[in-house]
Amino acid sequence: MHLQEKCAGAKGRNNMENSFFALLFRQKYIKRWGLMRNTTDENLSEHSAETAFIAHALALIGNKKFGKSYDADAIAVAALYHDAAEIYTGDLPTPVKYYSEEMRKNYKQIEAAAEKILVSHLPEEFREVYSDIISGVSGEEKVLVKAADKICALIKCIEEGKSGNSEFASAEKATRISLDEMNSPEANYFIKEFLPAFLETIDENSL
Secondary structure (H helix, E strand, C coil): CCHHHHHHHHCCCCHHHHCHHHHHHHHHHCECCCCCCCCCCCEHHHHHHHHHHHHHHHHHHHHHHCCCCCCHHHHHHHHHCCCCCHHHHCCCCHHHHCCCHHHHHHHHHHHHHHHHHHHCCCCHHHHHHHHHHHHCCCHHHHHHHHHHHHHHHHHHHHHHHHCCCHHHHHHHHHHHHHHHHHCCHHHHHHHHHCHHHHHCCHHHHHC
């Protein structure tokens, strides 16, 4: 049976319970940094993958350098899904999201509702598993995902600056301050050891 015939046969079932991954793949249509003039557009799918790369690295840094026992794979998966709710909410600009404590609280409620709706697009037997994944890790592991998210933002700012775009200068400064305030040894190690390469050209990194 050809793929198109299989898909046609599936239409008789409840498609709402099978559209989770189709929705997830729409992350590539959601643009980030909407209020900023971008030299290169960044979509949510790219950001999620890059955050997962760095969160996984931070976990390994914690294990190898600081005597931690992080589940690096679980942290990477949590990072991969950390902005899944934005399939429905879009990327709300930071100045709006954190305008006030009330705004932050309201957005958290909207985010939780969006996550619940997204999981409802799975068959019943998979919902609890994905609900746990999307709700993310907690404690120190949650800090790593947040730090990875911030490092990705910092890298974006650096890349825009390298392209001659001064639009991200204030965002870069604010992101560096946020990372300093987190005081994560894993993030500090990554910034010291790995971030400088992002300032180099492809030729300089390949030598």
